[in-house]
Amino acid sequence: MKRILAGVLLLLSTIDSYGQEVHGDPNVWFFMLNHYSLNEKWRIGNELHVRRNDWTKEQEQFLIRPYLDYKLNDNVSFTVGYTYIKNSQFGKYPLPTAVPENNIWEQVTLTQKIGKLKIMHRYRQEHRFIGVPVKVSDDNYEIDGTHFTNRFRYRFTMFRDLTDDWFVHVFDEIWFHQDGLKPKSFDRNWLYVGAGYRVARNANVQLGFLHQWIRATADRYAERPTVQLMFQYDF
Numbered sequence: 300m301k302r303i304l305a306g307v308l309l310l311l312s313t314i315d316s317y318g319q320e321v322h323g324d325p326n327v328w329f330f331m332l333n334h335y336s337l338n339e340k341w342r343i344g345n346e347l348h349v350r351r352n353d354w355t356k357e358q359e360q361f362l363i364r365p366y367l368d369y370k371l372n373d374n375v376s377f378t379v380g381y382t383y384i385k386n387s388q389f390g391k392y393p394l395p396t397a398v399p400e401n402n403i404w405e406q407v408t409l410t411q412k413i414g415k416l417k418i419m420h421r422y423r424q425e426h427r428f429i430g431v432p433v434k435v436s437d438d439n440y441e442i443d444g445t446h447f448t449n450r451f452r453y454r455f456t457m458f459r460d461l462t463d464d465w466f467v468h469v470f471d472e473i474w475f476h477q478d479g480l481k482p483k484s485f486d487r488n489w490l491y492v493g494a495g496y497r498v499a500r501n502a503n504v505q506l507g508f509l510h511q512w513i514r515a516t517a518d519r520y521a522e523r524p525t526v527q528l529m530f531q532y533d534f
Contacts, residue, residue, distance in 0.1 A: 327350075334368075343368070346475070465494065467493070486514055487513040
């Protein structure tokens with residue numbers, strides 16, 4: 300455990316050394332997560348994200364993510380899903396127009412428990428179809444076709460119950476652009492710390508802080524502090 304945490308800290312310090320410019324307004328993100336168990340092995344789920352920039356003043360992203368999950372055993376699960384993302388014009392370096400993205404993804408999650416501590420390793424492979432903005436007249440752009448690329452994500456997560464109702468949730472996630480399926484370049488890093496409260500046996504609310512470190516261009520990084528509010532309900 301100590302070696303893993305030390306590696307994460309070393310990675311963050313390495314990323315920080317390459318940034319030539321850091322900027323970014325505070326974000327506020329709202330999530331709703333739902334799951335429905337079909338049987339002991341299979342379940343379906345969906346995520347709905349509304350992401351706002353500059354303390355909710357600007358629309359940042361809208362995201363919907365349905366998926367199908369298969370539980371091999373208590374330690375291993377496999378997931379396939381689809382994500383639709385609408386990237387809006389926001390921030391100091393806005394897109395010329397809203398850009399949609401559709402991606403298909405596969406995921407493996409490894410879980411282990413040490414006393415009250417739950418540890419998860421999540422490996423996700425994304426196949427992304429990103430809209431291409433094309434200028435059609437002065438200050439007017441349209442989406443013409445898509446650009447295909449792959450991206451790999453690894454998330455290390457820790458959950459720990461504090462009481463029957465309260466728990467803490469911590470994760471660090473690193474993202475890589477890919478050349479085919481080979482890692483090509485660093486994309487971003489997320490570090491999250493939050494607290495949750497179980498409002499019912501099958502529902503909880505979480506409030507946390509997410510530190511985003513995003514590679515905007517080859518020599519410019521964006522650092523975005525983010526407040527995250529999430530509601531989860533299992534049918």
